[in-house]
Amino acid sequence: MDFSRYLDHLAADFARLRALVHTDSAASVPSCPGWTVADLARHVGEVYLHKTLAMRENAEPSPWPPKELAHEEPLRLLDRAYAGLLDEFAAREPEDPAGSWYTPDQTVGFWIRRMAQETLIHRIDAELGTGQPVAPVGDDLAVDGIDELLKVFVAFGVAEWGDYFTDILAGSPGRTYVLRTDGAQWRVRTGPGTFLVEDGAGEDAADVTVTGPPTALLRWVWNREGAGERTEVTVEGTPDAIGELRRCIVTATQ
Secondary structure, three states: OOHHHHHHHHHHHHHHHHHHHHHOOOOEOOOOOOOEHHHHHHHHHHHHHHHHHHHHHOOOOOOOOOHHHHHOOHHHHHHHHHHHHHHHHHOOOOOOEOOOOOOOOOEHHHHHHHHHHHHHHHHHHHHHHHOOOOOOOOHHHHHHHHHHHHHHHHHHHHHHOHHHHHHHHOOOOOEEEEEEEOOEEEEEEEEOOEEEEEEOOOOOOOOEEEEOOHHHHHHHHOOOOOOOOOOOOEEEOOHHHHHHHHHHHHHHHO
16 A cells, blocks of 8 residues: 555544544444543544654654553543544655664555554444444455455564464464455464464365454454444355464454
8 A cells, every 4th residue: 555545544534533532532433442532532642642753753662652652631632642643654754764663664664554444443343432423444455454464463473473373383283364355355363382474375175264354353353343233245154263373363463
């Protein structure tokens, strides 16, 4: 995706998220247990500030967050942090260096993509919390979000921090997963210490096949489907195999 497209999506999803904070800031967020919509706004604001400093200082700040942020009103923090994030993006080129936990991509462009996807998922959280319809997601952003989750979060996470996945993958018999959506397919192979992602479905049979429209599949992989909501995603495979994929995703994104 073009970086200007990410920024357009970021702006639209931020506006939606901000409006939902006004709707019912005290509402519980089912996809983020223990959080209210106000807590969600605070979290997103803290994330924006963190990534702004990662670009400005070329290293992610730690420890985080500073204690004083806990005393700032959530919506004010969100607005202030978003304005600072946009200023930082505007002052830099996507290829400029920026510190990040993802060692293959240490650029501002990584954070443009990541903040667009972060904001999308959390505005869906706010919609689920306030009981509002989930607004449409551009197919390009949804497909990109699935790709990012599988490759940047899970595959890189298993390769870089394998100990966190030992309980999940140590006893894996070696499984193959195919995820399909409009215009994109991924083939995932797991095994002890292994989570590999390839573009395309391949020709061999898969242990699990997950199919759905881009937005529905994005929400499925991120576990952002509403309770009692009719899903457009079809999942074929054994519960054990599906559970292995789910547990890898949860561990990589928590």
